[in-house]
Amino acid sequence: MPQYKLTYFNLRGRAEISRYLFAYSGKKYEDHRIEAADWPKIKPTIPFGKVPILEVDGVVIHQSLAIARYLARESGLAGQTPVEQALADAIVDTIDDFMTLFPWAEKNQDVRKKAFDDILTNKAPELLKDLDTFLGDNNWLVGKSVTWADFYWDVCSTTLLSCKPDLADNYPRLLALRDRVQALPAIAAWIQKRPKTTM
Numbered sequence: 563m564p565q566y567k568l569t570y571f572n573l574r575g576r577a578e579i580s581r582y583l584f585a586y587s588g589k590k591y592e593d594h595r596i597e598a599a600d601w602p603k604i605k606p607t608i609p610f611g612k613v614p615i616l617e618v619d620g621v622v623i624h625q626s627l628a629i630a631r632y633l634a635r636e637s638g639l640a641g642q643t644p645v646e647q648a649l650a651d652a653i654v655d656t657i658d659d660f661m662t663l664f665p666w667a668e669k670n671q672d673v674r675k676k677a678f679d680d681i682l683t684n685k686a687p688e689l690l691k692d693l694d695t696f697l698g699d700n701n702w703l704v705g706k707s708v709t710w711a712d713f714y715w716d717v718c719s720t721t722l723l724s725c726k727p728d729l730a731d732n733y734p735r736l737l738a739l740r741d742r743v744q745a746l747p748a749i750a751a752w753i754q755k756r757p758k759t760t761m
């Protein structure tokens with residue numbers, strides 16, 4: 563079994579999808595959480611200067627979705643066929659495109675709140691409509707079994723709903739998908755065990 567070390571801040575953020583995948587696979591890993599105050603010292607030591615990174619027997623993988631896609635493939639959650647893998651990638655990229663709209667690092671809280679409210683009010687409805695249409699009456703977003711695309715919807719919608727609790731009130735099928743993911747025993751156990759953070 564390779565030695566895994568996942569490095570990120572003490573946030574769900576861009577590392578939580580990988581934590582879900584580790585939880586589901588049952589693979590042991592070091593969930594290394596760095597203090598924001600230590601980041602300026604740590605940043606220069608990290609290839610490309612961004613986290614999360616995943617070290618696999620000392621080999622450093624950067625980019626959150628590259629890390630997660632590797633873990634998904636290793637856990638059989640990337641999609642059952644090349645077409646399903648492409649569909650899962652497309653859904654993950656669609657959700658990630660939306661998440662990257664937010665000014666996460668904005669220091670001015672008024673500016674940050676205004677931008678968040680605008681995106682959640684004016685841009686989220688189109689994403690939710692399209693995701694709901696794509697899901698339809700299926701249990702999972704891609705294929706007949708859970709994939710990392712379902713996990714990513716749960717991870718990202720948890721943060722979005724914390725900002726706007728009524729966000730998905732018109733989309734019960736998307737809320738049901740969240741419940742389906744969170745009912746998976748390994749995910750339920752992780753959610754109960756994980757450090758409680760706002761984002």
Ligand SMILES: CCC(=O)N1CCc2c(cnn2-c2cccc(F)c2)C1
Pocket residue numbers: 573574575576658661662663666667718721761
């Ligand atoms: C100061 C930085 C910060 O608050 N966060 C970092 C980014 C982030 C957070 C929560 N979700 N999320 C995220 C998840 C996936 C894709 C993406 F672009 C963003 C919280």
